[in-house]
Every structure is written in C-alpha cells, then in structure tokens.
Amino acid sequence: MAKRHPVTFNCPNCGAKVRSGALACPECGSDDETGWSDATMYDGLDLPSEDDDWNAFEPEPASPKRAVVILTAVMLLIAFLWFLTTFGGRLW
Secondary structure, eight states, rough: OOOOOOOOOOOTTTOOETTTSSOOOOTOOOOTTTSSGGGGGGTTTOOOTTSOGGGSOOOOOOHHHHHHHHHHHHHHHHHHHHHHHHTTOOOO
C-alpha cells in the first residue's frame, strides 16, 4: 500500500508547513482562533518586558565566607603537619 502524504498548507504567519486539520502551527503557534497572527508566537513564554528593572536580575556578589573557610582549613592542616614533624612520635 502506498504512503499517503498528508495535505499541508503554509502558515500565513511564518511560512512553515502545517498539516491540514492541525490545531496550530508547529513553528510559531498561530491558529485559527487567533487569526494566524504574530501575537501568538510567544504565548506562554515568561519573557521580561521592556519595563522590567534589569538590575533586579543581576546576581549578588559572592560572599567571602567560602574563602575564609578554605583558608582556615588550609592553615589548620599546615599547623597539624608542623606539629607532626616537630614533635613526631615523642608524645605517644
């Protein structure tokens, strides 16, 4: 049996191939209810608007807490190694 090719048409909004009977264009999302308009292209996306405060999206600067913890751990390790080499097995 030969394969039937689905009937398609070009989306009036973006030009993509749309199967006949499809609920919406697979590329841009336009459909019959919205009139195949550009307005549906970004439906459902939570994009920032031009009025948004862009400074609110900047990450906070890193706190020096982690560096202090690492520096303290390294210093304790050095002190422990110094203690072992200086006093060796004399304490046990």
